Amino acid sequence: MLSSLKNRSKDWRNRLIADPRFQRFAARYWPFRSVARRRAVQLFDLCAGFIYAQVLYACVQLELLPQLQAGEKSLHDLLPGSGLQPEALRRLLLAAVALDLLEQRATDRFALGPQGAAMLANPGIAAMVRHHRFLYQDLVDPLALLQGKQRPTRLQSFWRYALDNALHNELDIDMARNGDKDADKGSARDLDMDHAPAVGSSGAQTDDYQLYSELMAGSQHMIAEQVLNAYNFSSHRALLDVGGGLGEFLRRVGQRYPGLQLGLFDLPPVIETARQGFAGDKLVPRCFAGNFQHDALPSGFDLISLVRVLHDHDDAVVQQLLERCAQALPPGGRLLIAEPLAATPGAKAMGDAYFGLYLFAMGQGRPRTFKEYQGFLQQAGFYRVRRVKTSIPMLCSLLIATVKKKV
Template sequence: MAQFIDDWLDRLRARRDRLIADPKFQRWSLANPLARVLARRRARAALDLTAGFVYSQVLFACARLGLFDSLIGGPLTVAELAGRLGLSAEATRRLLDAAASLDLAERRGGGRYGLGQLGAAFAGNRAALSLVEHQPLLYADLADPVALLRGEKRAALADYWPYSDLEQPKALGDAQIAPYSALMAASQPMVAQEALGAYDVSQHRRLMDVGGGEGVFLCAAAARAPQLHVTLLDLPAVAERARARFEAAGILERAQICGGDFLRDPLPRGADIVTLVRIIHDQDDERALAVLRNIRAAVEPGATLLIIEAMSGVAGAEPLDAYYGFYTLAMGRGEPRRVEEIEALLRQSGFGATRLLRNALPTLTSILVAKAV
């Protein structure tokens, strides 16, 4: 019966697709008042897909030139902005008109421009701006996406994340890890706020963040739970960068910093909750299983594991499949996974009782909880 329904739906969708592709139907739908709304919506979506790269470049230019910072104090004229941005008046107006069309800027009275609603959101979010300024690396690799899909070119992004194909990652020095470590640290506050708002870490004694970078997530967790002890595990050169952050946050006395390779080295024991923040989607299945099994070996039955990352197919975050699918392709390792695919990896690793938490911004991250069995 199920196969019959699937076949019937396939035939129905094939008929729909042929109809939408028919130029006569397209003209009719634009002329028909009832169908016009849907036709215009499809046309706008097609425009966004076609022009999306240009939109991203406008955003990047606004971020790189400091447009949002210039407008945060109030609207300015083209002449005033031209001096601040280091552009000619003509180029400034072109950028402002483009930004206004995307709600990054807004035309105001007297020939002035202010922040648009999206521009204001970016102005108040330095972490998001750091990610915007990182995008040209990915865009360069996507200049020929077909070659990338066919494996005919090595993406430059793979070199930005040097651990992605290194057999001895612990040999990396500070100079090699500094760029990506700083980017991860800059973008972590947004993720930490989402995850810690969805899950109460104060019910636990010790939290271990595996692949914890410079300790931004652990600082946020420790601030929410004053009794919580924290353990950070990352490559030696990365983990050492967390020491100054922990000291500044006043949590060094309840923190343990461990340099190691989470794929190969035994992990510190004693944690009753472990977090993996944007780690699993950077790994292929074999390496993801190695990480999860290593964590399971370090915790007692009943311990909690939080997987915190963008996940495929989550309602409200569907376009992330396109972004993370090609980002991980350029990086050279990993893929976005559906919740059920992650749950299968967890079961193979000795975890069960999984549940996906509800959170405000699934476009930023999802939070999957599992228990060690």
């Protein structure tokens, strides 16, 4: 009753906003004028978002921000190596000024702007921007993407495990369809690799897992900081980071809690690279190479973390992985999940809009709400599922759950 009343009032509001006579009225009279102006700016930003992102991408490609780190420069200082004519570079610089990436200090003299300075403080963002080129190529025709007409996508090929999973699923369908024992002749090699980014090429090799692993390691400090500021690890003895990539999260937790024993679980090619990265370090986690879709997780840890892991897997894999976590943990052991959640106040666009389409292009996973995870966790044998506040929920939310006593 209440919700139908609410919906009727929203329908009335929408009819009003869509009425050109009301729009003319709102543009003229306070207080409607400031609301109308704010809405118009928001709508324009929605229309122009792709252009803004491309301006940022061009600045990152030309490394304009690091070039201005030491102080302001002239257009002519920035020309060499840009491959652009002065007028084209000026156009890009002025666009970057309009987006607060840069500041104009005098005619043809430029310095960092507040957003540009913030990006330099977080080098992982530039790496994220660079890899967006794969996503944007997939999104050139969003309907074709949503209709599934362009598989494998570029993004799927970037995230090699997503491509591996797609190949496996296709293989299963082929084998089920024709009972063909030779169906496993198909492999990454048979895919149209012209369609894929240059991440190695034929077949799965260690290199194919390196680009995404480095991207993740480069942006991990932002996530680890959120987690470390929100959760106290001191009551734990041993932490296993599942899907922990090159071990960057563990490095940061280990620096803050030197007494904590650390374990890293990831796919064999990723673990191989991680081991090399830890060579000579004081802090070396126990490394476990495996596939959480097929293998049990190692026991002996009283805390398991899943950082940016669950949202890029489908529901069945998530349910099974949570069950494997519950089996590996002792009664009372804890699970820590850190990732951006859907329907998060103040970060809704990041959940359903950004990750919704991102993960669709990746070919697996979806953004989930706290309530959805609560359901998965309870079914897997966890209780006391709670959400812990982080300072920037757009970057990640934090969920903590405890394993029930085994019967």
